[in-house]
Amino acid sequence: xxxxxxxxxxxxxxxxxxxxxxxxxxxxxxxxxxxxxxxxxxxxxxxxxxxxxxxxxxxxxxxxxxxxxxxxxxxxxxxxxxxxxxxxxxxxxxxxxxxxxxxxxxxxxxxxxxxxxxxxxxxxxxxxxxxxxxxxxxxxxxxxxxxxxxxxxxxxxxxxxxxxxxxxxxxxxxxxxxxxxxxxxxxxxxxxxxxxxxxxxxxxxxxxxxxxxxxxxxxxxxxxxxxxxxxxxxxxxxxxxxxxxxxxxxxxxxxxxxxxxxxxxxxxxxxxxxxxxxxxxxxxxxxxxxxxxxxxxxxxxxxxxxxxxxxxxxxxxxxxxxxxxxxxxxxxxxxxxxxxxxxxxxxxxxxxxxxxxxxxxxxxxxxxxxxxxxxxxxxxxxxxxxxxxxxxxxxxxxxxxxxxxxxxxxxxxxxxxxxxxxxxxxxxxxxxxxxxxxxxxxxxxxxxxxxxxxxxxxxxxxxxxxxxxxxxxxxxxxxxxxxxxxxxxxxxxxxxxxx
Numbered sequence: 001x002x003x004x005x006x007x008x009x010x011x012x013x014x015x016x017x018x019x020x021x022x023x024x025x026x027x028x029x030x031x032x033x034x035x036x037x038x039x040x041x042x043x044x045x046x047x048x049x050x051x052x053x054x055x056x057x058x059x060x061x062x063x064x065x066x067x068x069x070x071x072x073x074x075x076x077x078x079x080x081x082x083x084x085x086x087x088x089x090x091x092x093x094x095x096x097x098x099x100x101x102x103x104x105x106x107x108x109x110x111x112x113x114x115x116x117x118x119x120x121x122x123x124x125x126x127x128x129x130x131x132x133x134x135x136x137x138x139x140x141x142x143x144x145x146x147x148x149x150x151x152x153x154x155x156x157x158x159x160x161x162x163x164x165x166x167x168x169x170x171x172x173x174x175x176x177x178x179x180x181x182x183x184x185x186x187x188x189x190x191x192x193x194x195x196x197x198x199x200x201x202x203x204x205x206x207x208x209x210x211x212x213x214x215x216x217x218x219x220x221x222x223x224x225x226x227x228x229x230x231x232x233x234x235x236x237x238x239x240x241x242x243x244x245x246x247x248x249x250x251x252x253x254x255x256x257x258x259x260x261x262x263x264x265x266x267x268x269x270x271x272x273x274x275x276x277x278x279x280x281x282x283x284x285x286x287x288x289x290x291x292x293x294x295x296x297x298x299x300x301x302x303x304x305x306x307x308x309x310x311x312x313x314x315x316x317x318x319x320x321x322x323x324x325x326x327x328x329x330x331x332x333x334x335x336x337x338x339x340x341x342x343x344x345x346x347x348x349x350x351x352x353x354x355x356x357x358x359x360x361x362x363x364x365x366x367x368x369x370x371x372x373x374x375x376x377x378x379x380x381x382x383x384x385x386x387x388x389x390x391x392x393x394x395x396x397x398x399x400x401x402x403x404x405x406x407x408x409x410x411x412x413x414x415x416x417x418x419x420x421x422x423x424x425x426x427x428x429x430x431x432x433x434x435x436x437x438x439x440x441x442x443x444x445x446x447x448x449x450x451x452x453x454x455x456x457x458x459x460x461x462x463x464x465x466x467x468x469x470x471x472x473x474x475x476x477x478x479x480x481x482x483x484x485x486x487x488x489x490x491x492x493x494x495x496x497x498x499x
Contacts, residue, residue, distance in 0.1 A: 042152035054137035061130035140333035178210035180324035223279035231310030231317035313447025316341035346448035349387035358385030363410035401428035
């Protein structure tokens with residue numbers, strides 16, 4: 001029995017010794033660690049799938065000495081304003097220091113410019129030390145950049161590592177491409193893309209532009225460009241500019257013209273397109289107010305008036321939001337906008353006689369109300385019978401689609417005035433999508449409605465012509481006079497008889 005107990009105890013003791021032996025064997029020792037190869041070069045690979053960025057790689061410290069047990073490294077700083085201990089310490093503290101430092105004494109070992117076709121790059125055969133990857137150029141829409149700092153070689157699980165496989169630089173930047181959009185805010189057709197109006201009518205426009213930049217990376221340029229067709233006259237005093245939130249609700253007061261923004265008219269001539277831009281000033285862009293978290297849009301509103309150069313018909317009179325241009329100290333970029341259209345139409349009368357020949361000298365008034373209280377144009381037929389309606393400034397009338405009323409007020413000599421009120425429709429239908437260069441689905445040919453009005457000759461007796469008419473009229477007058485005289489004497493004679 002005792003023998004059996006001793007045997008069992010001895011077996012357990014041997015098993016415990018073996019387990020301890022295996023446990024200690026698993027613990028790495030200094031002699032088991034891989035020694036640092038001081039002569040070996042290091043490699044860094046980077047990747048950025050976002051185009052338009054340029055990164056520069058600097059060696060900011062040289063490896064001075066190292067031990068593996070315990071793990072310890074010492075460096076010699078190459079940046080005068082940043083100590084080796086800061087560089088080798090907390091990475092955030094090192095980045096903060098390097099982001100502000102003068103890197104003229106650091107060693108630049110190369111750059112990487114990302115593009116649609118160039119998304120990776122390797123830096124090989126580098127000296128051992130601490131490296132700083134700085135974003136030195138970025139798109140205008142960037143809002144934040146986080147640079148990188150790393151040490152090579154580094155010690156990991158008893159091994160010295162001499163390469164960084166791939167640093168994802170795209171994850172260290174934040175950017176956003178702004179947008180710009182033009183709309184019509186007082187469309188007669190309940191559509192922000194188009195309207196149709198008459199000569200002298202005002203059209204209100206709104207530009208909705210996304211805020212760009214950030215407090216970290218402020219903009220130096222922000223301007224929206226416009227190209228207005230010759231048929232629209234810019235109302236220069238109509239501009240309002242303000243910030244708006246994500247729901248387009250106004251934030252604070254309007255920006256101040258001349259201080260916060262400027263309207264620059266670059267081309268303006270009678271009968272020519274007007275080009276202009278609305279640009280935020282560099283002084284305003286330097287303020288934090290522009291980059292507040294709830295500011296989503298820069299809104300620009302203004303108006304224009306339809307003028308005598310307006311094009312009638314389906315081509316319309318476009319107002320183009322050419323581009324939004326934005327930029328920072330690293331560069332300038334732009335995004336295109338859209339076009340909106342102002343349509344207008346014409347109305348023409350052809351005056352004829354009963355034989356179908358042109359008749360000159362007939363005058364008509366044009367009304368836009370059924371009660372005929374508002375004369376908007378007047379026209380007199382020319383030798384070809386054509387009547388062109390003009391306003392008080394002698395400009396040919398351009399009309400929005402709808403119903404109009406024409407009244408002849410003066411007939412040519414020898415003709416009767418056309419006695420009826422002429423109701424005329426300018427019928428236009430619009431598409432829900434922009435098709436074949438226009439929003440118009442159906443409209444009058446050449447944008448003008450043509451109507452024909454025929455006058456009749458004043459009736460005269462045929463015998464003797466006009467002279468016969470005079471004679472008949474004279475004889476009638478004589479007859480009437482004799483009758484009056486005869487009636488007088490009869491009345492007088494009757495009066496005597498009564499006495």
